[in-house]
Amino acid sequence: xxxxxxxxxxxxxxxxxxxxxxxxxxxxxxxxxxxxxxxxxxxxxxxxxxxxxxxxxxxxxxxxxxxxxxxxxxxxxxxxxxxxxxxxxxxxxxxxxxxxxxxxxxxxxxxxxxxxxxxxxxxxxxxxxxxxxxxxxxxxxxxxxxxxxxxxxxxxxxxxxxxxxxxxxxxxxxxxxxxxxxxxxxxxxxxxxxxxxxxxxxxxx
Amino acid sequence: xxxxxxxxxxxxxxxxxxxxxxxxxxxxxxxxxxxxxxxxxxxxxxxxxxxxxxxxxxxxxxxxxxxxxxxxxxxxxxxxxxxxxxxxxxxxxxxxxxxxxxxxxxxxxxxxxxxxxxxxxxxxxxxxxxxxxxxxxxxxxxxxxxxxxxxxxxxxxxxxxxxxxxxxxxxxxxxxxxxxxxxxxxxxxxxxxxxxxxxxxxxxxxxxxxxxxxxxxxxxxxxxxxxxxxxxxxxxxxxxxxxxxxxxxxxxxxxxxxxxxxxxxxxxxxxxxxxxxxxxxxxxxxxxxxxxxxxxxxxxxxxxxxxxxxxxxxxxxxxxxxxxxxxxxxxxxxxxxxxxxxxxxxxxxxxxxxxxxxxxxxxxxxxxxxxxxxxxxxxxxxxxxxxxxxxxxxxxxxxxxxxxxxxxxxxxxxxxxxxxxxxxxxxxxxxxxxxxxxxxxxxxxxxxxxxxxxxxxxxxxxxxx
Numbered sequence: 304x305x306x307x308x309x310x311x312x313x314x315x316x317x318x319x320x321x322x323x324x325x326x327x328x329x330x331x332x333x334x335x336x337x338x339x340x341x342x343x344x345x346x347x348x349x350x351x352x353x354x355x356x357x358x359x360x361x362x363x364x365x366x367x368x369x370x371x372x373x374x375x376x377x378x379x380x381x382x383x384x385x386x387x388x389x390x391x392x393x394x395x396x397x398x399x400x401x402x403x404x405x406x407x408x409x410x411x412x413x414x415x416x417x418x419x420x421x422x423x424x425x426x427x428x429x430x431x432x433x434x435x436x437x438x439x440x441x442x443x444x445x446x447x448x449x450x451x452x453x454x455x456x457x458x459x460x461x462x463x464x465x466x467x468x469x470x471x472x473x474x475x476x477x478x479x480x481x482x483x484x485x486x487x488x489x490x491x492x493x494x495x496x497x498x499x500x501x502x503x504x505x506x507x508x
Numbered sequence: 509x510x511x512x513x514x515x516x517x518x519x520x521x522x523x524x525x526x527x528x529x530x531x532x533x534x535x536x537x538x539x540x541x542x543x544x545x546x547x548x549x550x551x552x553x554x555x556x557x558x559x560x561x562x563x564x565x566x567x568x569x570x571x572x573x574x575x576x577x578x579x580x581x582x583x584x585x586x587x588x589x590x591x592x593x594x595x596x597x598x599x600x601x602x603x604x605x606x607x608x609x610x611x612x613x614x615x616x617x618x619x620x621x622x623x624x625x626x627x628x629x630x631x632x633x634x635x636x637x638x639x640x641x642x643x644x645x646x647x648x649x650x651x652x653x654x655x656x657x658x659x660x661x662x663x664x665x666x667x668x669x670x671x672x673x674x675x676x677x678x679x680x681x682x683x684x685x686x687x688x689x690x691x692x693x694x695x696x697x698x699x700x701x702x703x704x705x706x707x708x709x710x711x712x713x714x715x716x717x718x719x720x721x722x723x724x725x726x727x728x729x730x731x732x733x734x735x736x737x738x739x740x741x742x743x744x745x746x747x748x749x750x751x752x753x754x755x756x757x758x759x760x761x762x763x764x765x766x767x768x769x770x771x772x773x774x775x776x777x778x779x780x781x782x783x784x785x786x787x788x789x790x791x792x793x794x795x796x797x798x799x800x801x802x803x804x805x806x807x808x809x810x811x812x813x814x815x816x817x818x819x820x821x822x823x824x825x826x827x828x829x830x831x832x833x834x835x836x837x838x839x840x841x842x843x844x845x846x847x848x849x850x851x852x853x854x855x856x857x858x859x860x861x862x863x864x865x866x867x868x869x870x871x872x873x874x875x876x877x878x879x880x881x882x883x884x885x886x887x888x889x890x891x892x893x894x895x896x897x898x899x900x901x902x903x904x905x906x907x908x909x910x911x912x913x914x915x916x917x918x919x920x921x922x923x924x925x926x927x928x929x930x931x932x933x934x935x936x937x938x939x940x941x942x943x944x945x946x947x948x949x950x951x952x953x954x955x956x957x958x959x960x961x962x963x964x965x966x967x968x969x970x971x972x973x
Binding site: 382478 | 662
């Protein structure tokens with residue numbers, strides 16, 4: 304995982320609530336090989352017309368927003384299917400932080416594990432930030448993970464919460480398997496007792 | 509201290525707790541499907557191996573054709589590759605694979621209870637959000653993404669934060685024509701699409717107790733649609749009767765020991781839940797979704813809501829946009845909505861009781877719009893054929909396919925056309941879910957069959973013989 308420390312980058316406003324993972328990446332692209340990159344599938348059916356040309360109205364197709372590395376969304380970003388490809392498509396496009404009023408639960412967990420920072424701000428602050436971005440396409444937002452602070456283009460700063468463990472992992476680029484391996488003795492002792500206590504679960508072996 | 513069922517299962521699987529509240533849970537049961545290819549890819553990239561392959565099952569479900577049980581039928585090379593990779597990876601790591609040539613193949617959420625692979629009081633992990641389905645067995649069943657699947661493959665454990673508990677008590681007797689699907693659609697509508705976030709649901713009450721295991725599976729299946737990672741129902745004699753004799757169910761003395769554990773699982777009388785919701789079963793009606801979120805739900809005898817009457821600005825904007833996408837006008841009676849096609853299938857509603865309920869609506873009539881029935885598993889398909897349900901469907905002009913997720917997720921080429929309106933027994937009506945531009949209305953199996961016969965959304969309570 305690539306460490307996340309401070310991100311000072313252009314941000315794009317996404318004026319939609321309940322953007323589900325199917326909109327972030329339609330199911331038909333979720334079988335593509337991981338190594339070839341998922342950037343082209345991000346918001347595919349919003350970004351592109353049926354003939355494959357760009358949909359001019361979509362925010363990421365507009366000047367100033369194309370190179371956004373931060374998205375400011377609305378309520379319930381990333382609800383629906385558990386597809387982690389949604390997070391990959393955001394990351395591969397270059398987005399490392401999504402600011403929203405709240406997130407679909409699986410997406411939020413996946414994001415934290417893959418190095419995409421989900422920042423929860425209240426809906427009013429999200430609306431305010433989107434307004435600033437609309438007024439000045441290309442405007443930057445600064446996200447400081449260590450300080451847990453987002454600073455908008457107008458200099459107004461907002462604090463945000465993140466589970467301390469996830470923060471440490473993101474700052475250091477550590478993933479879960481690295482952590483779990485530190486507990487292997489506890490795992491093996493637990494498993495031995497579990498297999499004795501619930502032996503019927505292992506009858507078929 | 510009094511414990512909920514969730515507490516009990518959690519405690520029985522907690523290996524270590526970190527000071528940030530994350531707990532490493534033991535994973536006795538894990539299922540993979542073709543979508544798990546990425547986790548296998550990452551596993552091998554890191555030089556790791558599957559830790560406990562004998563605690564796993566695999567079956568292809570999404571990418572496969574409904575026409576024939578043959579990998580050659582999969583014309584899309586990306587989809588076909590995923591099915592081939594599942595065969596290759598399960599062989600390489602020694603995981604039991606019920607492939608296209610196996611009568612136990614099916615949608616993993618249908619197969620898991622059907623084979624008795626998922627049992628009360630365990631933890632089940634699948635890389636698929638509808639894993640919550642299996643909570644109906646009294647299991648902590650959690651859907652995860654590829655990174656977590658990788659973690660489970662490599663370590664047979666998963667890091668989780670303890671959720672809050674929400675008990676949904678449905679008491680009373682369901683009126684005629686009101687099904688388990690209508691119960692859960694009502695619940696999702698009441699809680700909201702993200703209202704259950706951070707919670708594990710426990711469904712309780714006399715209406716839930718009166719349900720069969722298959723009906724309970726339908727209820728738990730849509731817990732995720734209300735934002736909950738998991739939903740569960742206390743195991744009881746209905747559960748035990750269902751499990752007895754299934755392939756992975758314990759036998760003999762093992763059964764007796766298992767049963768003692770299972771009977772200890774229900775939440776203690778004095779257990780406190782963080783939230784409680786009560787629903788009176790007698791007040792429920794058949795439900796239909798009108799929008800792109802499962803919370804957009806109305807009784808079938810109601811009308812399409814008017815955004816102008818919605819006080820919340822955000823909700824109003826969602827409604828306006830949704831009605832535009834769905835091509836619906838406020839105030840339209842739901843039963844005036846003409847449909848283009850019907851799909852009966854998915855992990856929500858494609859078990860044998862669902863197919864029986866749908867076929868029972870037909871009574872010699874014919875479908876007036878294209879309708880497609882896809883059993884949830886090959887076992888369900890064989891059972892339905894043994895009962896002659898396939899003949900009833902075919903005679904009425906319904907298509908009859910091989911077990912697959914099919915048109916619920918549209919990965920295998922079974923899709924709904926742009927602008928077309930599909931009445932479906934699935935769990936999600938998101939924009940583009942069934943195909944780009946598709947419009948989906950979620951209903952129960954009987955209501956879906958009725959819509960096929962009348963060409964419009966239909967109140968099955970008023971459907972004559």
